[in-house]
Amino acid sequence: MASVLSSLFTRDPKAHFAYELPQTSFYSSKGLSMGRSFRKAEPSEKSTCFWASLDCYGGGAVLKQQAQKLKTMRHPNVLTYLDSIEVDNAFYLITESCVPLSVYISESKWTPVQKEFVVSWGLFQLLSCLKFLHREAKLSHDNLRRSVYVTDAGDWKLSGLECANAFTNARSDLNALALLMWEVFNGFNDDLSKPEAPGKLPQRLRDFYKKIAMPSAAKLDTEELLNECRRPGGFFKNRFVDTLLFLEEFQLKDAREKQVFFSKLKDQLDIFPDDVAKYKILPRLIHSYEYGDAGSHILVPLFKLGRMLDEDEYQRRIVPCLCKLFSSPDRVTRVKLLEKIDEFAAHLTPQVVNEKIYG
Numbered sequence: 001m002a003s004v005l006s007s008l009f010t011r012d013p014k015a016h017f018a019y020e021l022p023q024t025s026f027y028s029s030k031g032l033s034m035g036r037s038f039r040k041a042e043p044s045e046k047s048t049c050f051w052a053s054l055d056c057y058g059g060g061a062v063l064k065q066q067a068q069k070l071k072t073m074r075h076p077n078v079l080t081y082l083d084s085i086e087v088d089n090a091f092y093l094i095t096e097s098c099v100p101l102s103v104y105i106s107e108s109k110w111t112p113v114q115k116e117f118v119v120s121w122g123l124f125q126l127l128s129c130l131k132f133l134h135r136e137a138k139l140s141h142d143n144l145r146r147s148v149y150v151t152d153a154g155d156w157k158l159s160g161l162e163c164a165n166a167f168t169n170a171r172s173d174l175n176a177l178a179l180l181m182w183e184v185f186n187g188f189n190d191d192l193s194k195p196e197a198p199g200k201l202p203q204r205l206r207d208f209y210k211k212i213a214m215p216s217a218a219k220l221d222t223e224e225l226l227n228e229c230r231r232p233g234g235f236f237k238n239r240f241v242d243t244l245l246f247l248e249e250f251q252l253k254d255a256r257e258k259q260v261f262f263s264k265l266k267d268q269l270d271i272f273p274d275d276v277a278k279y280k281i282l283p284r285l286i287h288s289y290e291y292g293d294a295g296s297h298i299l300v301p302l303f304k305l306g307r308m309l310d311e312d313e314y315q316r317r318i319v320p321c322l323c324k325l326f327s328s329p330d331r332v333t334r335v336k337l338l339e340k341i342d343e344f345a346a347h348l349t350p351q352v353v354n355e356k357i358y359g
Contacts, residue, residue, distance in 0.1 A: 013087045019094045021085075022049050027100055029146075031059035037094055044316075046152070047082055050093040060091040065162035067093045073137070077129035079149055079159040098149040101156065101180075102188045110273060116202055117240035117271055119184055122148075122156035123177075124229070124236045129158050130173050131222040139164040144176040145183075153279035171218035174225075178213035181205065205235050239268055244276075247284040251291075258288075262297035269304055278308050286321050296333040299325075303343040314347050322348070326357045 014021055022035030037049040050066075052059035070081035070093075080096040099107075101122075110118060126148065133139045139161075141147070147160025179192055186199040195213035198206045208229060212220065229236040246253065246261055253261070269277060282305045285298050306318045322344060325337055348357070 013085060017083070017085050017087075019047060019049065019083055021051075021092055027103055029100075032063065034100070036097075046097040047094050048096070048098050048149075050095065051090055054086070054089050054091060060086075060089075062162055063093055064091045066159060067091070069161035069164065070095070070159060073161055075129060075132050077125045077132070077155070077157050078161075079157040095149075095159070097152050098157065100146075101148040101150055101184075104150040105184055105188075108273070114271065114273060117238060118154065118273060118276070119181075120236050120238055121154070121241050121244060121276075122150070123181065124226070124241055125156045126158065126177060126180075127222055127226050127229075130170070130177070131226060133164070134167050134170055134173070134222055138167045140167045140170075141173050141176075144173055145180050148180065151279075152275060153283075154273065154276040155280070169218040170220055170222055171215065174212040174217040174220060174222075175214075178209055178217075181209055202235070204233075208235060240271055243268060243272075244280065247281065247288070250284065250288050259297055262301065266300040266304060269301060274308055277305055278313075281305065282317065286317065289321060290324065296330065296336045299333075299336050299340060303340055306344070311347070318344070319347060319352060323352065323357060 018041070019037050019039055022037055025033035025035045027034040032050060032052045035049050035051075037047045039045040039047065050063055052063045054060035064084075064086070067081065067084040070079060071084075079098060082094040082096065084091070084093045086092075108115070108118075126144075130141065133141055141158065141161065141163070142165055143160040143163035144158065147158055149157050149159055151157060175195075178195060182196055182199065182201065183189060183192065185201050186196070195209075198209060201209055208225075211217070212225070226236070228234060230241075231237060243261075243265065250258070269281070272281060282302075285302055285305070289298050302318070302321070306314060309317065322337070325333055328334060
């Protein structure tokens with residue numbers, strides 16, 4: 001609050017800017033730096049700051065172009081633009097919180113099975129974004145390999161649209177996606193310029209890799225590739241992708257489908273890494289209850305995911321939902337809450353119990 005008030009009495013553009021500009025970076029490459037940021041009025045709203053000097057050839061100017069593209073290009077799998085500022089001969093771009101894909105992969109602690117699941121979801125998202133660019137925006141990305149960022153929720157998103165050109169065919173983007181797939185499993189290598197032997201690529205991904213790595217990829221259609229990979233036996237057809245897609249399409253499902261889904265979800269949560277579970281699945285569960293008819297079916301997965309949270313997160317994200325569940329007119333929901341009271345009793349303060357539950 002003090003920083004917000006002080007900004008009213010200074011002419012420094014940074015002081016009036018809505019986001020904190022970081023002093024240190026967690027990643028730098030070719031004149032571009034990335035650091036942690038947040039909204040000054042609400043520090044819990046985390047973001048990422050990209051910045052580059054306008055003196056650096058290509059650096060700041062390219063970032064400025066990127067900001068202009070992101071500002072107008074809205075899609076679930078395009079990195080979300082929040083704000084930007086040009087100051088002190090540098091350009092700063094604020095986006096949703098994210099890290100480069102190479103950092104995300106190198107810092108991961110997945111089991112081999114988890115890695116395949118995570119990558120299947122990420123590739124599904126990238127191919128979905130390419131489908132949008134090719135079919136709706138009529139653009140080729142033409143800069144895919146080093147333009148993939150991963151959000152706190154484990155979503156893979158594209159940036160780097162400053163190189164986008166009018167779409168003619170899918171070859172350049174699909175060839176780049178093939179090289180990226182290879183790097184995810186074999187190691188990132190800036191010198192890689194042509195397809196290599198599959199190496200550590202999963203067996204189920206090899207035919208797809210070969211198909212999109214060749215010059216004949218010019219004849220391929222991204223929507224047809226998505227459909228092919230979502231069929232039984234395809235790399236995108238698995239319970240990880242199925243679960244996340246169901247949650248994204250939750251409002252379109254009927255009551256019976258939702259009940260079956262939640263009854264299975266509690267036994268499938270272990271396949272999800274913590275970031276996906278905490279920041280992708282948990283918010284969807286809470287949203288499903290608040291704006292849908294999930295009812296008591298969300299309780300078991302909700303409590304299981306709640307164990308991953310620290311106390312501050314639990315108070316902020318789970319306790320408000322518990323209060324609403326206790327006020328539910330559905331007797332079954334209230335009974336099941338009491339049956340599971342050992343799961344959450346320690347997190348309920350006397351004030352919450354008196355004012356929100358019994359008040």
